[in-house]
Amino acid sequence: MGIEVVVEGLTKSFGRQQVWRDVSLTLPAGEVSVMLGPSGTGKTVFLKSLVGLVRPDRGRVLIDGVDIASCREKQLYRTRRLMGVMFQDGALFGSMSLYDNVAFPLREHTRLGERDVRRIVEEKMAMVGLAGDGPKLPGEISGGMRKRAGLARALVLDPQIILVDEPDSGLDPVRTAYISQLLIDLNAQIDATILIVTHNIQMARTVPDNIGMLFRRNLVTFGPREVLLTSDEPAVAQFLGGRREGPIGMAEEKDDATVELELTGAGGIGDRAGEDRAGGDPARIGDRPGIGDGPGPGDRAGIGDGPGRGARAGGDRAGGDRAGIPPQLTPTPGLPERQAVNRRMDRVMRDLHLLPRAAQAGILAGLTDADRARYGIYRRDAIRAGES
Ligand SMILES: Nc1ncnc2c1ncn2[C@@H]1O[C@H](COP(=O)(O)OP(=O)(O)OP(=O)(O)O)[C@@H](O)[C@H]1O
DSSP: OOOOEEEEEEEETTTTTTEEEOOOOEEOTTTTEEEETTTTHHHHHHHHHHHSSSSEHHHHEEHHHEETTOOOHHHHHHTTTTTTEEEOOOOOOTTHHHHHHHHHHHHHOOOOOHHHHHHHHHHHHHHHTTTTTTTOGGGSSSSSHHHHHHHHHHHHHSEEEEEEEOOOTTTHHHHHHHHHHHHHHHHHOOEEEEEOOOHHHHHHHHHEEEEEEETEEEEEEEHHHHHHHOOOOOOHHHHHHSSSSSSEEETOOOHHHHHHHHHHHSSSSSHHHHHOOGGGEEEEOOOTTTTTTSSSSTTSOOSSOOTTTTSSSTOGGGGGOOTTTOOOOOOOOOHHHHHHHHHHHHHHHHHHGSSSSHHHHHHHTOOOOOHHHHTTOHHHHHHHHHHH
C-alpha cells in the first residue's frame, strides 16, 4: 500500500517573493489527491518540495518517518526511492530511445541484470499503453506519449508515492480523459499514494479522492473531494466555473477595489468590455455554469438546486451529478477495485461531522445501499441531510 505524506507548516520564498506559507495537509496513504491552483501559485514548487528538489524555508515533509525537508542527503536519496515523479514534459533524454529512458532508473539505482530490466520496462510500458514503442525516440512521438513514457519511467522502481505534474498540459480533452483513466487504473493496480498537480477542472472533478487549492500564497482548502466541489469560497467557485469575475485575476492578484466592484455587481470586467454574462446576473459567486443553476441571490454555493426540486443541497442531479459532484472515475473493467475507496469512505464517514454542511450532504447523497448498510445510515437520514 502507498505511504502517507504529512506536510506541516511548509513555507517557501524565492528571494523576496513568497510562493506560499504555512501549508499543512496529509496525503492519505493509497489515495489519489489533486492540488489545484491558478498559474504561478506554486503548485510545481510544492510538488518539488515533496521530493526534496526544493528546500522549504520552514516546515516539514514527513514520509515514512523521515522529514525530507531537512534530512541528510543519504536519507533523502533512500526516501526518494519510494517516489516516482512524472514531470510536465516527461523529462525524457532526447537522445535515448523510450526503452532506455524507462530503463534508466533501473540501470542507475539497481543491480538488476538486463533480462530483469527488460521484463520490468516492458511491463511498465504496457501499463501506460506503450507496448512496442520502446525503440522510438522522444522527438518522434506525441506529447501525450512522452507523458506516458515519463509515467512508465516513474513506475519502474515500484514507487509507493507517485507525483504527477500537470499530466494534461498540452493534451487535447480526449487524451486528457485517457490519462485521467490511466491514473485511476494505476491506483487500482498498485495502490500507491498519488498527487496530481493540475489546473484542469475536469480532471479535478472526476479523478481524485481529495482536492486542495493553492491561491494567494495560501492553501485555501484540502480535504475530501466533496468539500472543494461544494465550496462557496469565492476563489474556488470562480476557478471551478472558469470565470473571469472573482478574486483570481490575470496577474494572479487583482486589486481589492476591482474584486469589490465585481462582487457588488457595480461593473465587472465583463461589463466594461460590454460582454454578456449568462442570465445577466452580475458576478454571482455561486454561478458556475453547469453546476449551480437555481434562481435567487441566496445561491452562493451553486449547488444542489435542480429546477423545481426545492433548491436543496444534496438533491439528485441530471447526469448522475449529486450536489454538483460528478461521479468519480472507476477502474477499467477487468482491473481490481481500488482499495483506497473503502479506506477513504471509512475516514470520511468518521470525520463527517467536521465537514461543511454542503459537503456532508453531497457525501450522504452519494452513498450506495451497501455504504448505507455498512455505516448504519438510513436513506431518510441522507435525504434529510440534503434538505437541511
Ligand atoms: N527556482 C526558482 N527560482 C525563482 N523563482 C521560482 C523558481 N521556481 C519557481 N519560481 C517561482 O515560483 C512561482 C510559482 O511557480 P510554479 O511553477 O510552482 O507555479 P505553478 O502553480 O506550478 O504554475 P503553472 O500552473 O503555470 O505551471 C512562480 O512565480 C515562479 O516564477
